[in-house]
Amino acid sequence: xxxxxxxxxxxxxxxxxxxxxxxxxxxxxxxxxxxxxxxxxxxxxxxxxxxxxxxxxxxxxxxxxxxxxxxxxxxxxxxxxxxxxxxxxxxxxxxxxxxxxxxxxxxxxxxxxxxxxxxxxxxxxxxxxxxxxxxxxxxxxxxxxxxxxxxxxxxxxxxxxxxxxxxxxxxxxxxxxxxxxxxxxxxxxxxxxxxxxxxxxxxxxxxxxxxxxxxxxxxxxxxxxxxxxxxxxxxxxxxxxxxxxxxxxxxxxxxxxxxxxxxxxxxxxxxxxxxxxxxxxxxxxxxxxxxxxxxxxxxxxxxxxxxxxxxxxxxxxxxxxxxxxxxxxxxxxxxxxxxxxxxxxxxxxxxxxxxxxxxxxxxxxxxxxxxxxxxxxxx
RNA sequence: UGGGGUAUAGCCAAGCGGUAAGGCAUCAGACUUUGACUCUGAUAUGCGGUGGUUCGAAUCCACCUACCCCAG
Numbered sequence: 001x002x003x004x005x006x007x008x009x010x011x012x013x014x015x016x017x018x019x020x021x022x023x024x025x026x027x028x029x030x031x032x033x034x035x036x037x038x039x040x041x042x043x044x045x046x047x048x049x050x051x052x053x054x055x056x057x058x059x060x061x062x063x064x065x066x067x068x069x070x071x072x073x074x075x076x077x078x079x080x081x082x083x084x085x086x087x088x089x090x091x092x093x094x095x096x097x098x099x100x101x102x103x104x105x106x107x108x109x110x111x112x113x114x115x116x117x118x119x120x121x122x123x124x125x126x127x128x129x130x131x132x133x134x135x136x137x138x139x140x141x142x143x144x145x146x147x148x149x150x151x152x153x154x155x156x157x158x159x160x161x162x163x164x165x166x167x168x169x170x171x172x173x174x175x176x177x178x179x180x181x182x183x184x185x186x187x188x189x190x191x192x193x194x195x196x197x198x199x200x201x202x203x204x205x206x207x208x209x210x211x212x213x214x215x216x217x218x219x220x221x222x223x224x225x226x227x228x229x230x231x232x233x234x235x236x237x238x239x240x241x242x243x244x245x246x247x248x249x250x251x252x253x254x255x256x257x258x259x260x261x262x263x264x265x266x267x268x269x270x271x272x273x274x275x276x277x278x279x280x281x282x283x284x285x286x287x288x289x290x291x292x293x294x295x296x297x298x299x300x301x302x303x304x305x306x307x308x309x310x311x312x313x314x315x316x317x318x319x320x321x322x323x324x325x326x327x328x329x330x331x332x333x334x335x336x337x338x339x340x341x342x343x344x345x346x347x348x349x350x351x352x353x354x355x356x357x358x359x360x361x362x363x364x365x366x367x368x369x370x371x372x373x374x375x376x377x378x379x
Numbered sequence: 380u381g382g383g384g385u386a387u388a389g390c391c392a393a394g395c396g397g398u399a400a401g402g403c404a405u406c407a408g409a410c411u412u413u414g415a416c417u418c419u420g421a422u423a424u425g426c427g428g429u430g431g432u433u434c435g436a437a438u439c440c441a442c443c444u445a446c447c448c449c450a451g
Contacts, residue, residue, distance in 0.1 A: 102414060155411095201412060202412055202413090213414095248415055251415085254389085254390090256390030257390045267416095319415095
């Protein structure tokens with residue numbers, strides 16, 4: 001009997017080709033369009049370019065999903081998780097911002113919505129498994145599911161799956177695990193799919209591309225304050241809200257040339273939420289951007305091979321960041337230290353994803369950073 | 380109202396008689412399922428103002444204006 005699969009169909013080209021592959025491989029495929037964001041209900045007004053159009057972007061994506069499903073000859077369901085997304089993903093996103101950290105909502109959208117509620121929904125309808133158009137790979141070893149980077153290392157999206165459990169992974173399929181993005185486009189063109197040339201979506205998933213600052217202003221009112229250069233401790237500019245900036249950023253601060261200083265750009269190295277101060281440092285000759293250790297919590301290990309002692313692996317501190325060698329030192333079931341040599345601009349709130357070769361072994365949320373002497377960095 | 384100095388794009392800043400470097404910022408693209416980073420491109424018919432010298436002036440001269448420093 002054919003395995004019944006519920007595929008998340010977004011209206012983009014990736015999940016479309018995922019559906020094509022599943023069907024070709026002999027699965028009994030049903031598509032499902034998920035809707036997790038409602039601009040009106042969620043008070044997403046300011047800077048929202050889609051409100052003035054006759055249809056909001058989520059509805060346009062649904063139209064594309066419908067067309068795609070028809071073109072592939074697959075049935076399409078539609079399911080809202082708007083309330084769940086707000087409660088379990090978005091409120092955490094806002095709370096993280098309020099701490100001055102930089103959250104990564106898509107990671108938790110995967111953990112709670114796509115591989116959580118969506119799977120429960122599929123199960124309730126009698127499906128055996130779910131499938132997604134992520135560029136990631138699942139390999140079952142010793143009877144358990146392990147997560148690997150996709151064959152297309154340029155598109156690899158395993159980073160966004162770092163917080164899912166082995167159990168969640170074990171009932172998910174990734175049909176795009178061994179294909180490159182250019183090949184996906186080519187196949188879509190060959191099939192004459194209407195989304196074959198649709199531009200890749202970027203931006204927070206379900207919220208979409210737009211001016212991020214004005215989006216945030218809907219939920220985090222602007223609160224102007226000072227920008228302080230850590231090298232001199234002097235105020236060099238004004239900011240219009242400390243929460244809108246992220247560590248490692250250098251644009252959008254309006255810091256021009258300063259008399260008597262070099263011409264190197266300034267970067268955000270930290271912030272003080274209570275004092276509403278944004279700390280910056282000039283690129284050259286500053287040690288403020290470095291850390292040598294960080295504390296991660298929400299620790300998640302994917303598999304039953306959790307190491308008992310210090311463990312060498314690589315870490316991505318940001319999506320599309322480089323894999324950097326680190327030593328993992330577990331502190332509790334939920335937290336760990338990562339120790340390394342002088343990495344710059346590590347933003348608290350981001351996900352640290354641990355890799356052993358191409359296998360994503362675990363992840364955690366960056367909670368604190370420490371200097372060379374393992375003293376906590378106060379900003 | 381004595382002496383000295385400086386005025387070049389939003390900000391730093393080169394230029395020293397031959398037709399406005401560069402950086403930062405900003406904007407636009409590219410890249411990107413986070414905000415970023417990165418990459419590419421754009422940005423002074425104009426050099427505080429008015430005259431003058433010269434074939435030719437941001438560059439030399441005169442005066443004016445603004446700011447800075449030192450004296451009083």
